[in-house]
Amino acid sequence: MxxxxxxxxxxxxxxxxxxxxxxxxxxxxxxxxxxxxxxxxxxxxxxxxxKLRGATNRIATLSEAEREAGVVTASAGNHAQGVALAATRAGVDSKIVMPEHAPISKIEATERYGGEAVLHGADYDEAQARAHEIEREEGRTYVHAFDDETxxxxxxxxxxxxxxxxxxxxxxxxxxxxxxxxxxxxxxxxxxxxxxxxxxxxxxxxxxxxxxxxxxxxxxxxxxxxxxxxxxxxxxxxxxxxxxxxxxxxxxxxxxxxxxxxxxxxxxxxxxxxxxxxxxxxxxxxxxxxxxxxxxxxxxxxxxxxxxxxxxxxxxxxxxVETGRYLKIRTVLRDRPGALDDLVEIISERRANIYAIQHDRTSRDVAMDEADVEIDIETRGHDHIDELLSALREAGYEVEVLA
Structure with a gap:
């Protein structure tokens, strides 16, 4: 061990x-x-x-023949970058299999560090299966992301x-x-x-x-x-x-x-x-x-x-959202002048800050004399949210919390 x-x-x-x-x-x-x-x-x-630590240690232990054949691995991103950089520094060719939905930033970083990125599979395990196929087909050494004592x-x-x-x-x-x-x-x-x-x-x-x-x-x-x-x-x-x-x-x-x-x-x-x-x-x-x-x-x-x-x-x-500092609500207003101002006034009186308002008079979800309104609001915690929602409902608004 x-x-x-x-x-x-x-x-x-x-x-x-x-x-x-x-x-x-x-x-x-x-x-x-x-x-x-x-x-x-x-x-x-x-x-x-x-991941650079383990990858560097593993590549440092390769034999001369293994270095000549190159390495292959599978990774969701961080091990990919570690192997790519460690291999490049050691003069070893590297091929990295990453899940198809790996973050673009990690794919690009892997290639910048000198690795060849191969996208395959829905997750790490499917990418790993393809990497082992490449290992057998090309005679490369597989650098495991974690199941390797080195x-x-x-x-x-x-x-x-x-x-x-x-x-x-x-x-x-x-x-x-x-x-x-x-x-x-x-x-x-x-x-x-x-x-x-x-x-x-x-x-x-x-x-x-x-x-x-x-x-x-x-x-x-x-x-x-x-x-x-x-x-x-x-x-x-x-x-x-x-x-x-x-x-x-x-x-x-x-x-x-x-x-x-x-x-x-x-x-x-x-x-x-x-x-x-x-x-x-x-x-x-x-x-x-x-x-x-x-x-x-x-x-x-x-x-x-x-x-x-x-x-x-x-x-x-x-x-x-989880810390009570962002609130997204939906309500329905009568489609008349000043209706939106009345709603915004209640929000501002409670010292909440509005990020964005979406005001839709054509929504099929409301009557023809109504408007559908969604508002993104900056809040100061869960107690502040409760206070704001109570004020709106007491004023007669039917409020749906979206986030």
Missing amino acids: LSLADVEAARDRIADAVRRTPLLYSFSFSEMTGADVHLKLETFQRTGAF VMAGQGTIGLEVVEDCPEVDTVVVPVGGGGLIAGIATAVKAIDPEIRVVGVQVEGAASLPQSFETGEIHELDAVNTIADGIATRKVGEKPFAVIKERVDEVVTVTDEETAVALTYLLERSKTLVEGAGAVPLAAVLFEAFDYDDGETIVPALCGGNIDTNQLTTVLVRGL
């Missing part, structure tokens, strides 16, 4: 290629939770995610940095997709201090590990559905799972909505952009997916920041 010596050897191999990323105390999140929260900002890694050792170097930079750490919180990251981190921190708690987090729409962890056997999902595309795998790998069973203390889940809130807070409070998978560990802390004590030193590992710009807009709106 993976050992501390493997992780330490990986650190030596990759030292010139990867960054030692910051670990910073967060006053905001410590105040919000009562814990002593330090953020491991792997978002500042080259390629924007932790890759796991590379990811585990994060654990070494966490303990060195925050020796008082009590709990490390790690996102889990295939399991390579948490297996590597758990190996490192538990070898240094067995009392450090390691908590794994998955999103409900891709949560294969809780059942696997409970039964001791790998459980595979039929499909996955989550905004956290970086951890959207149907099951954990066999090699990581062997480590997880022995060295991970607890596995919990969060929702996409909780993840969106954490992502929004990270932008606002820490000025840090993360992808869905990167926000998952903080979401587990903010929404108390596991128990912790006041003053407990917790390190959420923010594993990546490569979020597609289009998805970012959607996630931020969802985060604002």
Whole structure:
């Protein structure tokens, strides 16, 4: 099984290629939770995610014949970029199979780093199947995203940095997709201090590990559905799972909505952009997916920041909705002069700010002497929303909340 010596050897191999990323105390999140929260900002890694560590370590161990034949892998995006950059730096040809719906930004980044992107399949597992076909057809070495001890050792170097930079750490919180990251981190921190708690987090729409962890056997999902595309795998790998069973203390889940809130807070409070998978560990802390004590030193590992710009807009709106700072309503007005002014006056009196108004006199859903109105409103929290909706309904408006 993976050992501390493997992780330490990986650190030596990759030292010139990867960054030692910051670990910073967060006053905001410590105040919000009562814990002593330090953020491991792997978002500042080259390629924007932790995957470069494992990919660099794996490619460094290739034989000369393997280097000549090139490598192939499958990835939803971050491992793709890590392998592409690591291979290019080492003078090795790389071919990367990505799901057809992978974010455009990640596809383009993979190609900029020198990899050949091949789009195939609906998700990671289908992309992986095609990558193995290429492995056999072209004689390339397959660089697994997580089910490889050399890759796991590379990811585990994060654990070494966490303990060195925050020796008082009590709990490390790690996102889990295939399991390579948490297996590597758990190996490192538990070898240094067995009392450090390691908590794994998955999103409900891709949560294969809780059942696997409970039964001791790998459980595979039929499909996955989550905004956290970086951890959207149907099951954990066999090699990581062997480590997880022995060295991970607890596995919990969060929702996409909780993840969106954490992502929004990270932008606002820490000025840090993360992808869905990167926000998952903080979401587990903010929404108390596991128990912790006041003053407990917790390190959420923010594993990546490569979020597609289009998805970012959607996630931020969802985060604002969940925190009560965005409201979209629909109502019907009499089609007469001043009707819209009367409605807007009630909203402005409650100090709510209107983003947009859609006023439709031709809608088939209303009578001919009525107008259908949708309004996007900036609000200041759930209590403010309740106050505004009550005022509108007391004034006789039938209000439908759309978001």
